[in-house]
Amino acid sequence: MPNAIIVQNLSKSFRRYHADRPRTLKEAFLHGLDGLRRVAPKERFWALCDVSFSVASGHMIGVIGPNGAGKSTLLRLIGGIGRPDKGQVTVHGRIGALLDLGTGFHPDLTGRENVFVNGVIAGLTRDEVVQRFDSIVAFAELEEFIDNPLHTYSTGMQMRLGFAVAAHTDPEILLIDEILAVGDLAFQRKCLDRIDQFKAQGHTIILVSHDTGAIQQLCDKALWLRRGRLVTYGPADLVVGQYVAEMSTETKRRTPSTKPVMLTPNGIELRINENRFGSMEMEIAAVRLLDTAGLPVTELEGGQPLSIEIEYLAPEPVDAPIFGVIISREDGLVCYDIHTAAAGLTLPTVQGRGTVMLELERLDLVGGQYYADVSVYERDWSYTYDSQWHVYPLLIHPTEHDKGVLHPPAHWKIGRSIGTPGQ
Amino acid sequence: MRNSVNSYHVRQPLYTWDLLRELVVRDMKLRYKRSVLGIVWSLLNPLLQMVVFIFLSRRVLSLEIPNYPSFVFTGLLTWNWFQTGLTLATGAITGNRELIRRPGFPVAILPVVTVTTNLIHFLLALPIPLLFLVLGGGRLSITILMLPLVILLQFALILGLGYLVATLQVTFRDTQHLLGVFFMLLFYLTPVFYDVSIVPRRYQTLYQLNPILHLISAYRAILIQGNLPDLRTLLALGVLGGMLLWLGHTIFTWASYRFVEEL
Numbered sequence: 131m132p133n134a135i136i137v138q139n140l141s142k143s144f145r146r147y148h149a150d151r152p153r154t155l156k157e158a159f160l161h162g163l164d165g166l167r168r169v170a171p172k173e174r175f176w177a178l179c180d181v182s183f184s185v186a187s188g189h190m191i192g193v194i195g196p197n198g199a200g201k202s203t204l205l206r207l208i209g210g211i212g213r214p215d216k217g218q219v220t221v222h223g224r225i226g227a228l229l230d231l232g233t234g235f236h237p238d239l240t241g242r243e244n245v246f247v248n249g250v251i252a253g254l255t256r257d258e259v260v261q262r263f264d265s266i267v268a269f270a271e272l273e274e275f276i277d278n279p280l281h282t283y284s285t286g287m288q289m290r291l292g293f294a295v296a297a298h299t300d301p302e303i304l305l306i307d308e309i310l311a312v313g314d315l316a317f318q319r320k321c322l323d324r325i326d327q328f329k330a331q332g333h334t335i336i337l338v339s340h341d342t343g344a345i346q347q348l349c350d351k352a353l354w355l356r357r358g359r360l361v362t363y364g365p366a367d368l369v370v371g372q373y374v375a376e377m378s379t380e381t382k383r384r385t386p387s388t389k390p391v392m393l394t395p396n397g398i399e400l401r402i403n404e405n406r407f408g409s410m411e412m413e414i415a416a417v418r419l420l421d422t423a424g425l426p427v428t429e430l431e432g433g434q435p436l437s438i439e440i441e442y443l444a445p446e447p448v449d450a451p452i453f454g455v456i457i458s459r460e461d462g463l464v465c466y467d468i469h470t471a472a473a474g475l476t477l478p479t480v481q482g483r484g485t486v487m488l489e490l491e492r493l494d495l496v497g498g499q500y501y502a503d504v505s506v507y508e509r510d511w512s513y514t515y516d517s518q519w520h521v522y523p524l525l526i527h528p529t530e531h532d533k534g535v536l537h538p539p540a541h542w543k544i545g546r547s548i549g550t551p552g553q
Numbered sequence: 554m555r556n557s558v559n560s561y562h563v564r565q566p567l568y569t570w571d572l573l574r575e576l577v578v579r580d581m582k583l584r585y586k587r588s589v590l591g592i593v594w595s596l597l598n599p600l601l602q603m604v605v606f607i608f609l610s611r612r613v614l615s616l617e618i619p620n621y622p623s624f625v626f627t628g629l630l631t632w633n634w635f636q637t638g639l640t641l642a643t644g645a646i647t648g649n650r651e652l653i654r655r656p657g658f659p660v661a662i663l664p665v666v667t668v669t670t671n672l673i674h675f676l677l678a679l680p681i682p683l684l685f686l687v688l689g690g691g692r693l694s695i696t697i698l699m700l701p702l703v704i705l706l707q708f709a710l711i712l713g714l715g716y717l718v719a720t721l722q723v724t725f726r727d728t729q730h731l732l733g734v735f736f737m738l739l740f741y742l743t744p745v746f747y748d749v750s751i752v753p754r755r756y757q758t759l760y761q762l763n764p765i766l767h768l769i770s771a772y773r774a775i776l777i778q779g780n781l782p783d784l785r786t787l788l789a790l791g792v793l794g795g796m797l798l799w800l801g802h803t804i805f806t807w808a809s810y811r812f813v814e815e816l
Contacts, residue, residue: 144814145814152725153725153726153727154725154726154727155721155725155727155728155731156727156731158725206654206656206813209656209657210656210657211653211654211655211656211813212810212811212813212814213810225656225657226656227655227656229654229655229656234651234652234655236579236583238582238583238586239579239582239583239586243579243582246575247575247576247578247579250568250571250572250575250576251572251575251576251652251655251658252655253568253657255564255567255568255571256571256574256575305656
């Protein structure tokens with residue numbers, strides 16, 4: 131079988147710039163020669179390093195790996211976006227992409243207008259869009275709304291339209307990035323059916339996903355990337371199995387067994403592998419729950435603000451750690467889960483002692499016993515530095531009718547009834 | 554199914570044309586979608602400017618220029634196309650983040666789209682100075698046939714510069730802002746509402762370095778005065794436009810691989 135995609139010794143580096151790199155001409159000139167020097171990149175890091183593989187025509191392969199492993203970079207280079215530093219990508223056939231569904235849409239244009247603009251942007255001629263228009267709209271199930279402006283569409287409707295356009299560009303090679311994670315279940319089902327159809331028609335597909343189950347289910351082969359390098363490339367079941375196993379053992383393996391038991395200020399013992407996990411390259415030294423006045427608290431009324439201050443200790447420099455906080459109930463139910471990466475934050479390289487603070491404007495939980503669970507992870511999530519579970523207690527005072535989990539500010543409004551009783 | 558190579562060469566120019574057309578139409582629609590006056594806006598702006606300059610020339614500055622309404626309107630149209638076209642081309646990359654992330658999308662088309670959109674505004678307003686001319690007792694001359702050539706020259710100049718500033722804007726986000734300041738100053742140093750002949754002799758050489766001056770003069774010659782524009786000047790503009798286009802496109806293409814990383 132001929133190869134649809136051949137990747138040979140592919141390497142790609144990105145420039146990392148000075149933190150105070152001038153973003154404007156004004157700054158660049160005000161700083162004189164020094165400013166101009168800082169425009170140039172400080173260093174490079176390799177997003178992909180010497181990756182080689184080939185994909186047989188008509189095959190579907192999945193790309194897995196932790197965040198920052200180079201999955202999206204690989205997909206982009208195959209799509210011809212950006213230029214590799216070394217090696218080359220050879221592609222036989224027209225490429226279509228499901229990278230960011232609906233991003234090319236404009237809210238002020240109607241669905242119809244958006245289909246035309248996006249169809250042409252996706253590689254169809256105008257005539258081809260005209261021929262396929264009815265089929266696109268039917269697929270998206272948006273016949274009644276197609277002449278309404280896009281800002282009247284729900285996110286789900288926009289996704290459907292985006293997928294419908296992309297699905298009608300009949301590419302020979304299809305690149306898919308994480309689309310299975312969006313939209314409602316019915317829409318996901320529809321996407322998967324369409325992907326199956328593409329497969330059946332002999333199109334070559336590359337799917338990037340965190341969903342290892344989907345990759346196992348859909349793909350012929352899987353490709354595992356770690357820090358820009360190819361770990362294995364082989365049958366999907368095998369590779370996914372290895373990957374999942376390694377991810378969970380990595381944290382356990384790195385957890386030292388010799389760390390002495392420590393005591394938190396609340397008198398709770400921190401025991402390795404019981405309520406504390408991680409490599410301890412970087413430690414969470416203390417966690418303080420603070421009220422609006424900045425005073426430590428262990429009890430709150432529901433709906434009050436709460437700040438969680440994390441003090442860390444990094445004996446050696448640690449690059450861009452990710453901090454995460456979970457508010458969990460006594461029985462282990464995760465009520466809230468947030469981390470710095472989700473907020474789009476990249477921390478600088480840290481060393482020594484420092485603090486990170488999460489401010490919650492309201493904590494709208496019903497009364498009960500909760501914990502603030504704090505973790506710090508390696509920059510690409512590949513393992514955990516330190517994670518402390520059910521160590522920092524937080525009591526939310528119960529109110530009279532506490533049921534469920536949430537306790538948002540709520541008001542009833544009773545409308546007047548229409549019709550006269552007793553008539 | 555490997556005949557796609559042959560059909561590609563037939564298909565590609567057709568496709569590029571369709572793409573340009575759809576993107577220009579999108580730009581036009583977006584600009585006028587939510588305004589009642591719609592396309593009239595693009596005429597109203599230079600018309601109001603013209604009224605102010607007619608007032609200034611008659612009551613304040615006492616400029617003695619024949620056919621002054623056509624004279625100043627022609628200058629304003631040329632200037633506006635240059636300024637707006639270039640200012641919008643500056644944001645052609647930074648404003649189309651999602652398009653440059655599409656596999657196979659020809660990024661170099663984006664500045665062409667903005668310059669073309671502004672060309673259409675220019676063409677829509679073009680009958681107005683001619684109308685003023687005829688109403689003022691003037692006559693259209695056969696030299697109007699030179700019009701497409703001058704338009705082409707201006708297009709090349711704006712696009713060439715557009716490629717450069719669009720590239721610069723990706724790294725330095727104040728490029729568009731600085732360009733605005735630059736254009737505000739240059740407006741008064743370009744003979745848009747006055748004639749270059751009243752500029753003192755010792756500044757003339759400096760004035761002649763401004764390509765917009767030559768474009769305006771060429772338009773005025775063929776539309777109002779009915780003369781042939783200075784052909785040597787046109788040739789020089791052509792060479793300049795060609796060089797800028799080549800230089801701009803080369804730098805743009807070279808830098809375009811990094812656009813995705815920088816945005």
